[in-house]
Amino acid sequence: MRDRFLTGLIGYPIAHSAAPAMHEQAAAALGIRAHYQLIEVKGAGRDDLRAMLDGIRRLGFVGVNVTFPYKEAVVELLDDLAPDARAIGAVNTIVVDGARLVGHNTDxxxxxxxxxxxxxxxxxxxxxxxxxxxxxxxxxxxxxxxxxxxxxxxxxxxxxxxxxxxxxxxxxxxxxxxxxxxxxxxxxxxxxxxxxxxxxxxxxxxxxxxxxxxxxxxxxxxxxxxxxxxxxxxxxxxxxxxxDLAINASSDAFKLFTGLTPPHGAMANAFDAAMAARYSASA
Known part of the structure; x- marks a missing residue:
């Protein structure tokens, strides 16, 4: 069984994201290791996104999340789409399946x-x-x-x-x-x-x-x-x-990335702690 996972998030701005804490702490609760990398790129065009996705495919990622403003732009750059993502026309989760990139929508x-x-x-x-x-x-x-x-x-x-x-x-x-x-x-x-x-x-x-x-x-x-x-x-x-949208969407993405169901409590606690830390730092 695989016990190490490399995942991440493509978007801008994303420095505030609670996703790294949610994914990494859920993994720890399951006794596995996950690194969730923020890939913050402003104003990425089609070629930029294609290059990033090629890197995801080649560098050992099991998948990445996608957020504003690229959820629609990545659709045509993927190898396949899950039925829900195809119907919606937007992707927030990309799973690496061998050499193929498959888009999903856990939003x-x-x-x-x-x-x-x-x-x-x-x-x-x-x-x-x-x-x-x-x-x-x-x-x-x-x-x-x-x-x-x-x-x-x-x-x-x-x-x-x-x-x-x-x-x-x-x-x-x-x-x-x-x-x-x-x-x-x-x-x-x-x-x-x-x-x-x-x-x-x-x-x-x-x-x-x-x-x-x-x-x-x-x-x-x-x-x-x-x-x-x-x-x-x-x-x-x-x-x-x-x-709840943030926690639920991250939970569904985690399962797509790892094949494992994350403990809801671990994800929720990580989200709440990330929010509390951010607000105390800005106070």
Missing amino acids: ATGFARAIEPLLTTAPRGPIALIGAGGVGKAIAFALAGLGVAELRIFDADAAKAAQLAAQLADRLAVSATSVAAAVDGAAGLVNATPVGMLPSRDTPVPDVLLRPSMWVADAVYTPLWTPLLTAAKARGANVLTGR
Whole structure:
């Protein structure tokens, strides 16, 4: 049985990522060793990404995660895609299978498990999704798979929102013309943009549009309490931070990389410790 694994993360900015701690401490809890390497590259083009992926293939990695802004750009550079990643059109996990690179999407599975308890208790109604990029696509498919009544998608790039809505047309998804149109009368709201991720202190949704009768979730986890979630909580809305999405997505990726199921507690503790250390350092 293999007992050493080299994995990592491609993206920018990623210095804040809790993934190294989660993967390495989960491995330690299983009695194996894992090194999780941050591969932080700004403004990588197609050739840059191809070179990085070739390095992953040649240097002994069992796989890597991919985050903003490369989840869609890597798709066409891979040898194969799992069915979910192919349908979504975005990849956040790449597994090295011999000489082949195979793309998966654990954002979708991770978000589905994170949001399902909230959906089972919340009133049914339209859900506003802000952001139709890599993570937005995964979240849209997760929500559609959970049988939401209607999904209203808004993105600053209207063509991206329309394209994602078209992918989900048979599941009652529509593109919205504005944030206000997406949120109006919605039972829930999900931020799938990087707005609110440090160092940004902006919000993707004006506070005036938030209501106590809705629930609000954010895919951002640095900080856990984004300006959006802070405002939503102040207005009495139910909120979901990016914590469970991050832990669940990492857990599913770990299993794809190693073939082993990571202890949830070890990953959760590592995530919480990483967040606590970051906030104490910035205080």
